[in-house]
Amino acid sequence: MIPFFFILLAVSFLSVVVQHFIPPLSFLHGARVFLLPAIMLYGALALPFGFMLALAAFCGLMWDALTVQVIDVSVGASIKPVVEIALGWSILLYATLGAVMSGFRPLFLRGRWEIHCLMTGLCTALVVLAEFLMLSVRRIALFEGSFVYTPEIGWRIGGAGIVALFLAPLIYWLLSLLSGLVGYEPRVAFARKEDDE
């Protein structure tokens, strides 16, 4: 299990790099391709709770560190730097979604991925939606702005989910291959764990 956990960490890291070179999809109104949530959610299915939390911490920290901004905000006559969205929100989000996903583990261990692929699409859209809502609330507070919603924003959220839905079977298959290569069988590992308990 431990070698596979480290493989998932490495794959997550690489996916963050790869995501930088995938342009926005113009036919989905600029929706982005996200690989990281699918990898994290696969980890939630294939790894025990503690490892899932560690994976969520790694993925969330990577994502937040590369996206959140420290911005300048006017406070009276002076300008002071403020963290727009605190580091750690994505960790919390990934851990929550991972915990929900692990509820679908029994079906996954039986080799059925349909629900999990659907859930991956849904969870990816939820991650983007949560980012949008956090950003909106924060910017309304910081800049005294108003809530902005356009059809393009809807496409960014839904489009990311649709892409993740179609990519999920491929990502799951590749990760299950890697899992097999290091001799980690989630079905066997969880059966053994149940026996121990």
Add this chain to the structure above:
Amino acid sequence: MKRLNLVVLVLFVGFLGVLFTLGPSGTQKVQSTVLGLIAPFLRTGSGLEKKITAIRTGLKSLDQLEKENKALIVHNKQLQSINATLRDLESENNRLRRALHYRERAVFQLVPARIIARDSSSWWNTVTIDRGTADGLTPEMPVVTEEGLVGKVTVVSENAATVVLLSDESCRISVTVEGTREQGIVSGERESGGGTPVISMRFLSKMADLKSGQKVVSSGVGGVYPPGLMIGAVKEFKVRELDGYATLLPAVDLATLEDVFVVTGRK
């Protein structure tokens, strides 16, 4: 719950607590460390991306050649490939020549940088450049090209830095409209990450009556951006309930940007 899981959960909550309480400087330190880790991979990825694009361009010209006279295929392929390379070199040469002239002409001390990656998120508009603290970069430094303002540096690691583009909603620049006394604040729009960047100017007077094509430059208020940097041109002006509002065409093509300069000071 098993004891080990409980221990991991406590550690996890503690870790989250530490992250949530980090201030701006602590956040930037963590970001700088992560950027430092990922930067070599982004640099390699950027090189690979260029190579793949070159191969794809080569394959395209081969397809075109196959439709032509069979006897000239090999000869044509060679000539076209040489031509394409020369054209690339010519355009790069022109670009660098323009950049060099700009650097010599500019009143600022400029550090040339190349964009190695673009932001992969949905809501933020940033790019990663191949210069960092080793080149004297610090957060808040303006980033420009010979056409105008690009944005400002936010996170700096040793050999890479994150630049928030002026098309990002959080990038706010105090500006003035050339030939008028009108002042406003320029910022990006949240939906501007995908295709053409959208920037807008707010807090103008309702009597501004701006005309399409009027140039907008930084006013220097706030101290981050020097005055006189070209931001863009007015596209449309509207009067709202409390203020005037204009959409702008950015002076710099942010979607195809490759080389930039970081303003490190005045000459």
